[in-house]
Amino acid sequence: MTTPVPEEQDLSRLTWHSFPCPASELSLDVNLACGQSFRWHASTVAMEPRPSSTPVSKHFASAHDDDDDASGSHGDFDSGASAVCAWTGVVGCFLVSLCRRCEERIQWSVHRPHDADVAEVQSVILDYLALSVNLTALYKQWSDADENFRKVASSFPGIRILRQDPVETLFSFICSSNNHISRISGMVQKLCALYGTYLATVDGRDFYRFPTVDALCAKGVEAKLRDAGFGYRAQYIAASARVLAEERKPEFLSTLRNEAYTDAHSELIRLPGVGPKVADCVCLMALDKHDVVPVDTHVYQVALRDYIPSLAARSKTLTPSLMATIGDFFRKLYGPYAGWAHSVLFSAELRKFGGGKKQASPRRKAAAVSHDQPRAQTASLATSSSSSTERKSAGDGRGVRRKAAAAPPSTRQPRAKRSCRQ
Known part of the structure; x- marks a missing residue:
């Protein structure tokens, strides 16, 4: 693959848009870092305040109205802005950044492609975040049904399941077997760098489209992935890609969204390296189960x-x-x-389970300026324990689980609610 020429993106000078989304409906800090998806990168965006005499543009004002208008503004958010935590990742074919600088809205910007239709990008983001589901109503329903849930609900708001691409989810969770979140993220990044299409560089990090199935079953993939540190997972990635490319229709995984859970699960566990736990994660996080x-x-x-x-x-x-x-x-x-x-x-x-040494997290500094509600412990929803079917390697993963459990709870205090129109 030809080495791309880096195209560094300046987050503070992008065109930003927004849509209504209360913090009770979505916590970016938790949902983009808890092990559902492994390719989101957090960075601090410094926003220099505009002089008080600087007029607010029509585009900027409309981006903060109470409708779903996707208009945007260039550069700074408003005169009170200083720094926000922006999460950058690939959604569909778009490289986007998301952030929350107030309780009521999510701000977003698109890096690639340059000529992307704003309405289309926002539609893809809304679908990815599964925001058609009323989480507030569900929290009430679950709290009414279960006292244990009611006790923790207020401390863990806005936790929802993302609606991810089935191909990316499948191969990411094949990497998750007997593994921990930081190493999975590194593997998925390597996989994209080796076989994906380069998009841009943001905050010093290169972003790629997720590899196609055809790219992952090409000659020499297994050996190259073993050299890159994937271990036994290299064989499963190459073999599953080969089955999908040679024995299934191109949109096979997406069609499983329309199948019953038992049928979708049965199809998934037929793929090399996919056991019951990984299949369940794919069903939940990508197949609408x-x-x-x-x-x-x-x-x-x-x-x-x-x-x-x-x-x-x-x-x-x-x-x-x-x-x-x-x-x-x-x-x-x-x-x-x-x-x-x-x-x-x-x-x-x-x-x-918190209380040990603090984990050295590259997101900590960026997340400190987030306007989300207090974060839950950042840990993988999929990697705390793998069944023996998925592992197929020496060891039982208990050391991995102890490491994940040792991180302390967040000590950040809740911030006072802030209006987008301050």
């Missing part, structure tokens, strides 16, 4: 302690039968969006 509850040892312990203590008499290990029992229990308790509720409980449970 909102009631799927990926069960790992953390979820098992929560179920055993708070909901179904009788599980202890059945088995001391997490068997497929136990996984089914736990999943059915939470589906009955929480309803059609049980998988979403599970992600909130998961985040709350990981936060309880």
Whole structure:
């Protein structure tokens, strides 16, 4: 692949747009860093205040009206702006940045392509964030149904499931087997750098489109990925790509969105390197199976302690039968969006395990200026525990889980609500 000429993007000089989205409906800090997706990068955007005599442009004013207008402004947000945390990532075919600088709206900008239609980009972002789902109503429903959920809901607002591309989700979660979030993110970035199409450089980080299935099944992929540190996962990535390219239709994974969960799950576990847990994660996070509850040892312990203590008499290990029992229990308790509720409980449970050394996170400095609600412990929704089916390698991953659990809870205090029109 030809080495691209870097095209550095200055976040502070982009054209920004916005749409209504209360903080109770979306926490960027949690949802873009908790292990659903592995390619979002946080950076601090310094915004120099405009002199008070500088008039506000028509475009800027309309970007903060109360409708869904996608008009934008160049450069600074308003006279009170100083710095915000911007998250940059690839959504569909667009390289975008997202941020929240007030309680009521999400700001966004597109880097590539230059001539992207604003309405189309915003539509893709809204779909990716699954904002058609009323999370506030779901939190109330889950709180009414479960006292345990009610106790943690106020501390973990805005946690939802992203609606991601099935191909990217599948191969990202193949990388997640017996792994931790920072290493998964590194692997996915390497995969994109090796086989994806370069888009631009933002805050010193190169961004690429996710590789196509054809690119991942090309000759020599497995060997190259092994050299890049993917280990046994290299074989599964190449083999699954080969099955999809040679034995399935091009849009096969996307068509699984229209299939029943059992059928979609059965198709996924036929792919090399995909076990029940990875298949459940793909179903929940990419295939619109909102009631799927990926069960790992953390979820098992929560179920055993708070909901179904009788599980202890059945088995001391997490068997497929136990996984089914736990999943059915939470589906009955929480309803059609049980998988979403599970992600909130998961985040709350990981936060309880905090208290060790602080993790050295590249997002910490950027996230410190975020206007989201207090963050849940940043940890993977998918990687705290992998079943033996997914691992297929030495070790049981307990060391990985201990490392993820050792991070302390956030100490940042809630910020006072701020209006976009300040």
